[in-house]
Amino acid sequence: xxxxxxxxxxDRLRDFFYGLLEVRDRLRExxxxxxxxxxxxxxxxVRVKVGFPAMLKRGVIMDVTNVEQxxxxxxxxxxxxxxxxxxxxxxxxxxxxxxxxxxxxxEEVMAHITIPVSAKVRIGHYYEAVLLEAIGxxxxxxxxxxxxxxxxxxxxxxxxxxxxxxxxxxLCEALRRISEGASMIRSKGExxxxxxxxxxxxxxxxxxxxxxxxxxxxxxxxxxxxxxxxRCQVPIELVALTARMGRLPVVTFAAxxxxxxxxxxxxxxxxxxxxxxxxxxxxxxxxxxxxxxIVLATAHWDDPETVVEAQxxxxxxxxxxxxxxxxxxxxxxxxxxxx
Amino acid sequence: xxxxxxxLQGDVEEHAEAFRKAAAELGIAxxxxxxxxxxxxxxxxxxxxxxxxxxxxxxLAKRAGLIEPLRKxxxxxxxxxxxxxxxxxxxxxxxxxxxxxxxxxxxxxxDIAVVRNAFGRQRESFEAELEVEGFGKIRAVFIRAPAVVxxxxxxxPLAPVRHASLGLIYTAAVEGNILATAFHPELTTTAFHRRVxxxxxxxx
Numbered sequence: 001x002x003x004x005x006x007x008x009x010x011d012r013l014r015d016f017f018y019g020l021l022e023v024r025d026r027l028r029e030x031x032x033x034x035x036x037x038x039x040x041x042x043x044x045x046v047r048v049k050v051g052f053p054a055m056l057k058r059g060v061i062m063d064v065t066n067v068e069q070x071x072x073x074x075x076x077x078x079x080x081x082x083x084x085x086x087x088x089x090x091x092x093x094x095x096x097x098x099x100x101x102x103x104x105x106x107e108e109v110m111a112h113i114t115i116p117v118s119a120k121v122r123i124g125h126y127y128e129a130v131l132l133e134a135i136g137x138x139x140x141x142x143x144x145x146x147x148x149x150x151x152x153x154x155x156x157x158x159x160x161x162x163x164x165x166x167x168x169x170x171l172c173e174a175l176r177r178i179s180e181g182a183s184m185i186r187s188k189g190e191x192x193x194x195x196x197x198x199x200x201x202x203x204x205x206x207x208x209x210x211x212x213x214x215x216x217x218x219x220x221x222x223x224x225x226x227x228x229x230x231r232c233q234v235p236i237e238l239v240a241l242t243a244r245m246g247r248l249p250v251v252t253f254a255a256x257x258x259x260x261x262x263x264x265x266x267x268x269x270x271x272x273x274x275x276x277x278x279x280x281x282x283x284x285x286x287x288x289x290x291x292x293x294i295v296l297a298t299a300h301w302d303d304p305e306t307v308v309e310a311q312x313x314x315x316x317x318x319x320x321x322x323x324x325x326x327x328x329x330x331x332x333x334x335x336x337x338x339x
Numbered sequence: 340x341x342x343x344x345x346x347l348q349g350d351v352e353e354h355a356e357a358f359r360k361a362a363a364e365l366g367i368a369x370x371x372x373x374x375x376x377x378x379x380x381x382x383x384x385x386x387x388x389x390x391x392x393x394x395x396x397x398x399l400a401k402r403a404g405l406i407e408p409l410r411k412x413x414x415x416x417x418x419x420x421x422x423x424x425x426x427x428x429x430x431x432x433x434x435x436x437x438x439x440x441x442x443x444x445x446x447x448x449x450d451i452a453v454v455r456n457a458f459g460r461q462r463e464s465f466e467a468e469l470e471v472e473g474f475g476k477i478r479a480v481f482i483r484a485p486a487v488v489x490x491x492x493x494x495x496p497l498a499p500v501r502h503a504s505l506g507l508i509y510t511a512a513v514e515g516n517i518l519a520t521a522f523h524p525e526l527t528t529t530a531f532h533r534r535v536x537x538x539x540x541x542x543x
Contacts, residue, residue: 035501035508038467048464051526052482054350055390055423077398079348079391114435114455115392116483138461138483161462299347299399300375 044161046183052116052139052163053184053251056080056274060264060295061118061253063087063278065101069287070109070117076291080116080139082276083109088145088192089279089320092332098146100128103135110136118165123338124150133162139184141165144337145191145278154338157181167255169202171209172232173339174248179234185248187272188335189256192279194322196257196266198335203254203270210242217243247271256335259284259320261297261310268301285318340539343383345409346373347399349391349424350525354532357525358387361532369536377408385418385539387532388425388446390482390523393433393455396424397444406446413448418516418538420531426512426519427453427485449514450492453521457486457505469522471498471511474530479510479522486521487512 042048059079064070070081085101086094100121110117116138121128123142132140142155144167154177157164163183168174174185187206189199216224217240225243229236241249251274254267259280267275275298281287293313300306330336340362344354355371362369374380389396400406413419413429421429428445432452435441441455458464461483469479487509490496496509510521516538524531537543 035499035506036470037501038465038469040468041465042467043463043465045466047466047480047526048482051480051523052461052464054353054526055392055482057350057352057391058346058348059392059395074394077395079395110460111437114438114441115394116461133462136460136462163461295395296399296402303375 049161049163049183050250053165056116056253057251058268058299059274060291060298061274061276062281062291063276064109064282066105067108067112069282070113072288073281073291074113074115076288077295078115078291079274080118081109081113082118082120082141082278084120087279087282088334089194089283090192091145092192092323098122100125100132100146103131106132106137107135120146121155122146123148124153124155126155129155129160129162129164133160137162139163139165141186142182143167144188144334148338154180157183165253167335168206169335169339170205171213171242171248172234174206174252175232175234175238175242178248178250179238182250184251184253186253186255186276189254189258190325190328191256191334192323193257193325193328194259194280194283194320195325196259196263198325199254199256199258199267200270202256203267203272206248206252207271210247213239213243214246257322258294259322260290260314260316261293261307264294265297265301265307265310268298274298279320283320284314286314290314290318340367340384340536341370341372341382342385342387342536342539343372343374343380344387345389345396345400345405345425346375347403347405348395349389350523351389353523353525354387354389354422357529357532358385358536361529361536364529364533365536365540367536367540374405375403377404380405380408380412383417385535386412386420387525387535388419388421388428390423390425390525393424393427393445394441394443397428400428400446401444406444409446410448413446413517416516418535419518420535421517421519422523422525422531423482423484423521426487426521427455429517429519430487432489449512449517449519450490450494451487451496451512451514451519452489453485454488454505455485456483457488457502457508457521458484466527469498469500469510473497474534477524477530478527479520479524480526481510481522484510484521486510487519
């Protein structure tokens with residue numbers, strides 16, 4: 001192309017661009033609305049962090065250790081998966097130090113499924129949490145199932161954009177975690193045992209304490225609320241809010257030992273907003289049917305007919321064997337870690 | 340008046356509360372029913388589809404035999420609000436931002452195409468000021484939210500927003516008596532529930 005030809009091409013291009021600008025101005029005058037960027041955008045606000053678990057209610061979050069299990073969970077209707085290096089049952093068998101799962105594995109799971117992906121960090125391990133937030137995990141579980149790294153303190157969860165879930169055995173413990181910034185609470189139960197007894201105990205403890213506080217609140221007994229706040233070392237405002245709502249002020253799931261559809265329905269009946277299922281599914285002989293059945297029983301817990309249908313989908317002969325908690329030595333208990 | 344919230348999974352209590360508050364503002368009495376089975380749909384005059392996981396709600400709705408009744412009800416003019424996962428269930432075309440085609444069960448009554456998880460993961464979830472035609476300026480909460488990328492037929496897209504990678508998208512849409520939002524009005528405002536109740540009263 002000659003130099004002169006090159007210039008005429010540039011001239012035509014210039015005319016073309018000016019023509020486009022004219023079209024734009026005419027459309028603007030004609031009242032065509034141009035998309036605006038969003039205003040006042042804020043990530044990681046309390047509303048965003050507490051709103052996320054609200055979307056998980058009446059759902060089941062399943063522990064998985066690889067992509068295949070994650071896909072089974074998604075197909076069964078789980079509202080999320082928890083990526084682990086070892087299932088709690090295997091953590092017990094293996095012993096040693098249990099840590100956060102491989103980041104590569106977590107990323108692989110995130111790339112293959114559409115539902116939220118959670119992962120566990122050790123109690124007090126800020127840096128594992130920083131790493132999980134950096135790769136984009138949707139929810140972090142600061143979990144007693146892993147080996148605690150800080151015997152005194154939990155992570156200050158207010159520092160993070162990603163929401164955290166923490167375990168508790170009773171109300172004081174739950175309120176302490178909420179005051180540290182937890183957006184969601186779960187019962188601790190006794191993970192990896194396939195025995196739901198401890199989760200039941202924890203939920204009953206939780207809700208009998210809430211009922212007492214609510215009664216005190218209704219009768220105007222501020223002193224009792226103040227004493228409770230002092231004893232638990234949490235702000236009085238948090239205790240008052242709990243008393244007024246008659247429940248924990250954040251979404252509360254049941255966890256620890258849930259192995260059958262009936263277990264899940266029982267926990268919902270006791271007031272859980274949803275359930276975590278760990279070893280119960282992938283340590284059974286029928287993980288696919290069991291995962292589906294537990295989802296069904298959790299959603300329809302208040303309809304015994306549907307729970308019957310769910311319970312019939314699985315066989316007790318295929319259930320994980322389970323461990324009686326009374327055969328465990330005190331140092332083998334996971335629930336006593338990090339109070 | 341009886342109103343329903345599809346209660347298979349998600350933020351059912353928040354929708355029920357939004358309906359109750361909206362009714363109080365309108366000075367009417369409502370009874371909020373949880374809808375988990377087809378026969379529970381019969382009495383309701385307005386309906387909300389919750390936020391939650393659209394795959395879970397879709398699978399449970401299919402299992403409960405609710406997909407067809409919900410489709411018939413919405414097509415028959417039942418005032419219906421779907422938020423986030425609810426909007427995904429109402430759309431005729433669904434795609435996921437990460438895995439593409441999902442093949443999940445949906446109700447598919449609105450002439451809109453949505454992309455799931457369009458804004459990213461929970462880390463990217465946000466709240467913002469949003470101008471929605473007919474509703475004014477509201478505070479909107481987007482949680483792993485979808486986006487409306489296309490509307491055709493009688494569906495009207497609302498609240499256009501410039502998206503970093505998808506370009507022009509919409510965060511809400513309306514088609515007849517069906518209203519879909521990518522965000523969660525139930526967490527911040529009663530405006531959308533009020534509109535659905537007004538539709539049921541024949542005032543909108």
